[in-house]
Amino acid sequence: MSQKSYVTGSAYPPLENGVLRIYSMRFCPYAQRTRLVLQQKNIPHENVNVHLKKKPEWFLERNPFGSVPTLEINDKVIYESNICSQYLDDVYPGDKLTPSDPYQKARDQMLIDTFGKAAGLFYKILRTGEDIGELKKCLERYDKELSKRGKYFGGNNKPCMIDLALWPWFERLEQLEEKGFKLTEAEFPNLFVWVKTMYQLPAVKTIMFDNASHMHFIKSNREGNPDYDFGL
Ligand SMILES: N[C@@H](CCC(=O)N[C@@H](CS)C(=O)NCC(=O)O)C(=O)O
Incomplete structure (x- = not known):
């Protein structure tokens, strides 16, 4: 999978069942929030970078706002950085990042x-x-x-x-x-x-x-x- 950003007209990179994917842009501070959670909790995942000025059609189909970060796993799509990060903390084991109180x-x-x-x-x-x-x-x-x-x-x-x-x-x-x-x-x-x-x-x-x-x-x-x- 290429690190280079996917653009309009590119083919959707197939997502294997059970694999967690983050759609990102390397310099986006919001995507960085969720990427930090992925790293801190050691969550296996794959990273797909998207070109935010030439967004792939398949990206907009998944997130009509076309914003990163966006998560995809099986038939689930989640966007908004804080919501993505919280979802990961709720669902994946490892370091609990959110206080229980x-x-x-x-x-x-x-x-x-x-x-x-x-x-x-x-x-x-x-x-x-x-x-x-x-x-x-x-x-x-x-x-x-x-x-x-x-x-x-x-x-x-x-x-x-x-x-x-x-x-x-x-x-x-x-x-x-x-x-x-x-x-x-x-x-x-x-x-x-x-x-x-x-x-x-x-x-x-x-x-x-x-x-x-x-x-x-x-x-x-x-x-x-x-x-x-x-x-x-
Ligand atoms: N409220 C969103 C903001 C995310 C955001 O604005 N990301 C920028 C990149 S840094 C983006 O995707 N912009 C979409 C665009 O440029 O069309 C979040 O917290 O995830």
Whole structure:
């Protein structure tokens, strides 16, 4: 199976019974969330990358929104990153990533859902060079939360769903430097420790890109010709 992205007009790569497949795009932070869960839980799967500007017809038949990540197994199709990740955690054995306590689970989901604001601001800053103040305000909440929880949002011993759901944007934070912005350790002491700890995680190391690759992709995307297959 090719790593290169499948385009409009390509033939559907046959899916064997019982095999779990993720439809992805290598630089998508949302797909990265679910790919991190697959890695962290060691779930056997195959990866099919799709060209998001020239989507294959068979991809749109499965997910009419044409978004990644999308999961497929037998006759089941699941999309939306947090829903895909939760499905995997519910169904597959291995490290349990979601807290069993309903209140803790709700608290974590709140932090994941409301992170959408920070993610939106991040891209707006990259696009417009707008000031970083509002983003910092969002991140303060996460820094404070970590100070109560430990090395990870999941505590001192292991990462949990929220760590994996937030990570993709932190791997991309260095991109802000292009606009002359930098978050400092003095402002976000707990997030800084967390970022260092997360970089040591095998799941993160396996699928991460360095800043130069992220920058290349974001620039190509901005120019209207996203280089989905960069480096392949
Ligand atoms: N809310 C979705 C967002 C996913 C998303 O926007 N992914 C982007 C790629 S980074 C995508 O598939 N875009 C579809 C498109 O460009 O048409 C999720 O959490 O899965």
